[in-house]
Amino acid sequence: MARTETPVCEFGKKAPDFALPGVDGQIWTLEKCKGPNGLLVMFICNHCPYVKAVQDRIIRDVKELKEYGINAVAIMSNDPTDYPEDSFENMKIVAEQLGYPFPYLYDETQEVAKAYGAVCTPDFFGYNKDLELQYRGRLDASRKEAAPPDARRELFEAMKQIAETGKGPEEQIPSMGCSIKWREPPAPEKAEKKEVENKKSLSFKRITDFDLAGKRVLIRADLNVPIKDGKVTSDTRIRASLPTIEHCLRAGAKVMVMSHLGRPTEGEYSDEFSLKPVADRMTWLLGRKVPLIKDWLNGVDLHPREIVLFENVRFNKGEKKDDEALARKLAALCDIYVMDAFGTAHRAEASTHGVGRFAPEACAGLLLAAELDALSKALENPERPFLAIVGGSKVSTKLTVLDSLASKVDQLIVGGGIANTFIAAAGHSVGKSLYEADLIPEAKRLMEQAKTRGAEIPIPTDVVCAKEFSESAQATVKKVGDVADDDLILDIGPETAARYAELAKSAGTIVWNGPVGVFEIDQFGEGTRTLAMAIAESSAYSIAGGGDTLAAIEKYGIGDRVSYTSTGGGAFLEFLEGKTLPAVAMLEERAK
Numbered sequence: 001m002a003r004t005e006t007p008v009c010e011f012g013k014k015a016p017d018f019a020l021p022g023v024d025g026q027i028w029t030l031e032k033c034k035g036p037n038g039l040l041v042m043f044i045c046n047h048c049p050y051v052k053a054v055q056d057r058i059i060r061d062v063k064e065l066k067e068y069g070i071n072a073v074a075i076m077s078n079d080p081t082d083y084p085e086d087s088f089e090n091m092k093i094v095a096e097q098l099g100y101p102f103p104y105l106y107d108e109t110q111e112v113a114k115a116y117g118a119v120c121t122p123d124f125f126g127y128n129k130d131l132e133l134q135y136r137g138r139l140d141a142s143r144k145e146a147a148p149p150d151a152r153r154e155l156f157e158a159m160k161q162i163a164e165t166g167k168g169p170e171e172q173i174p175s176m177g178c179s180i181k182w183r184e185p186p187a188p189e190k191a192e193k194k195e196v197e198n199k200k201s202l203s204f205k206r207i208t209d210f211d212l213a214g215k216r217v218l219i220r221a222d223l224n225v226p227i228k229d230g231k232v233t234s235d236t237r238i239r240a241s242l243p244t245i246e247h248c249l250r251a252g253a254k255v256m257v258m259s260h261l262g263r264p265t266e267g268e269y270s271d272e273f274s275l276k277p278v279a280d281r282m283t284w285l286l287g288r289k290v291p292l293i294k295d296w297l298n299g300v301d302l303h304p305r306e307i308v309l310f311e312n313v314r315f316n317k318g319e320k321k322d323d324e325a326l327a328r329k330l331a332a333l334c335d336i337y338v339m340d341a342f343g344t345a346h347r348a349e350a351s352t353h354g355v356g357r358f359a360p361e362a363c364a365g366l367l368l369a370a371e372l373d374a375l376s377k378a379l380e381n382p383e384r385p386f387l388a389i390v391g392g393s394k395v396s397t398k399l400t401v402l403d404s405l406a407s408k409v410d411q412l413i414v415g416g417g418i419a420n421t422f423i424a425a426a427g428h429s430v431g432k433s434l435y436e437a438d439l440i441p442e443a444k445r446l447m448e449q450a451k452t453r454g455a456e457i458p459i460p461t462d463v464v465c466a467k468e469f470s471e472s473a474q475a476t477v478k479k480v481g482d483v484a485d486d487d488l489i490l491d492i493g494p495e496t497a498a499r500y501a502e503l504a505k506s507a508g509t510i511v512w513n514g515p516v517g518v519f520e521i522d523q524f525g526e527g528t529r530t531l532a533m534a535i536a537e538s539s540a541y542s543i544a545g546g547g548d549t550l551a552a553i554e555k556y557g558i559g560d561r562v563s564y565t566s567t568g569g570g571a572f573l574e575f576l577e578g579k580t581l582p583a584v585a586m587l588e589e590r591a592k
């Protein structure tokens with residue numbers, strides 16, 4: 001999502017005409033849209049955070065401007081292929097839900113955006129009664145977050161002035177937003193970051209090798225996303241899974257999607273780990289109902305182009321242990337099994353591995369194939385110094401990969417529960433913090449090993465502690481040697497964060513998995529925020545991945561400044577280690 005600013009206003013330029021379909025079923029032209037004293041043409045879309053931040057202000061301003069004889073029209077010109085939230089169907093839903101008081105039009109060919117010279121969403125064009133351009137500035141000081149309620153209403157004031165005098169203000173501050181998603185992007189950035197050619201040819205079947213019409217297709221996606229109060233708080237993994245799902249639906253398949261969520265007790269249903277919020281979010285993104293099926297092991301009847309989501313695979317006994325009987329049951333549900341869960345490809349479980357051994361056909365989905373292609377290319381010849389940042393809470397999964405990772409990278413920094421284990425290994429108290437006592441000897445060995453190579457795994461010199469794990473807990477910065485027995489270390493301290501940020505700024509390549517603190521709670525998020533900003537500002541090629549890391553990237557708004565974001569965390573660390581991921585090994589085996 002590239003951030004873009006609008007150019008200066010070309011005063012007097014005439015508004016290009018158009019005839020576009022609206023969400024109300026009508027065709028709208030410039031003449032039909034215009035008000036007695038002028039017209040506000042807005043290029044907006046559904047998915048862009050800059051638009052979402054001001055939707056309510058746009059509605060307010062448009063309503064009030066009508067009183068001054070100014071009408072408004074909104075045009076959506078994005079290619080929805082990679083942004084299904086922007087589909088015409090979803091435009092209808094958004095317009096209805098928010099009660100847009102203006103026509104919302106779909107510019108499918110993108111010709112209208114090109115004729116206007118629109119660059120981003122939101123991009124505002126304010127015209128006087130003769131349809132001459134008088135304003136090309138922003139709505140107000142909002143960016144991805146809404147500006148304070150008393151922020152100057154720059155767009156409103158300018159349009160009011162245009163209604164009254166026919167002229168816009170001299171001083172105009174450009175609008176900022178996500179770039180328009182062009183069908184044939186000229187953007188070198190996109191080519192550089194996403195269109196990675198497949199140098200290492202991977203020997204497995206791909207979904208595009210099959211005729212899917214009428215076939216029962218079982219897709220294993222990784223929809224393990226953060227959820228709070230029954231709502232998905234970061235849907236990046238869901239959106240990344242949609243191209244495969246939409247490909248299958250378009251091809252006329254009967255589509256069954258399965259995923260895990262969190263780590264529930266196997267064999268037991270629990271509301272806490274239900275995929276219900278995910279089904280709701282998918283319904284919204286796809287613009288069609290995605291029913292969640294609770295009892296699915298014995299199969300479901302579907303028509304071609306129908307889709308269902310199966311309830312959490314980890315509610316099934318035997319899932320984690322890759323139980324053969326369970327895997328055979330899953331395999332019997334389909335004609336083609338599609339492994340698309342890159343984030344879980346490092347797990348040999350019944351739904352990621354066993355099922356593929358027994359299904360009539362097994363292949364990789366679009367996401368899995370794209371991730372493997374992109375990561376192989378990006379890591380082929382990394383620019384040095386090569387820095388890895390490993391944090392988060394999955395200590396046993398991640399600490400054990402550090403061994404081979406340490407020999408691949410020039411610098412390794414640790415955070416979260418992993419750093420706590422290293423702090424304990426260095427002989428300090430970690431109080432009641434998350435750490436893995438069993439892995440202290442391994443952490444000591446890694447530190448020794450790094451020293452003999454003349455390298456170092458630095459441990460934090462200061463940390464942020466609390467007495468309890470809660471949103472209202474008080475944060476106290478302490479020297480690492482001063483942690484009390486009843487303390488929880490929940491973040492790296494400011495001195496440590498600044499040191500790590502310097503390393504990030506001077507790196508040639510950065511891989512980042514795992515927040516370095518409990519970033520979901522603001523008072524323990526400063527370490528992760530500092531590091532995220534340093535990654536964003538660094539000229540290094542940066543790769544970041546992991547369910548919660550993606551959420552942190554979203555929270556700190558650096559998505560467009562990370563070179564490549566992967567949906568995998570542990571999976572991409574293991575891939576980086578050089579391991580063949582079990583799910584990929586299974587696909588390769590099936591292709592023999």
Ligand SMILES: Nc1ncnc2c1ncn2[C@@H]1O[C@H](COP(=O)(O)OP(=O)(O)O)[C@@H](O)[C@H]1O
Nearest residue numbers: 392393394416489490517518546547548549569
């Ligand atoms: N010091 C800490 N103590 C407890 N939890 C932590 C700590 N630091 C980070 N975390 C938690 O780790 C979680 C992310 O860990 P993980 O799942 O390993 O990352 P990812 O999903 O990006 O691979 C976050 O929810 C964060 O709150």
Ligand SMILES: O=C(OP(=O)(O)O)[C@H](O)COP(=O)(O)O
Nearest residue numbers: 224343344546547568569570571
């Ligand atoms: O979130 C995931 O991994 P990640 O935290 O390493 O990104 C995957 O969905 C795998 O989940 P798991 O580590 O519970 O097997």
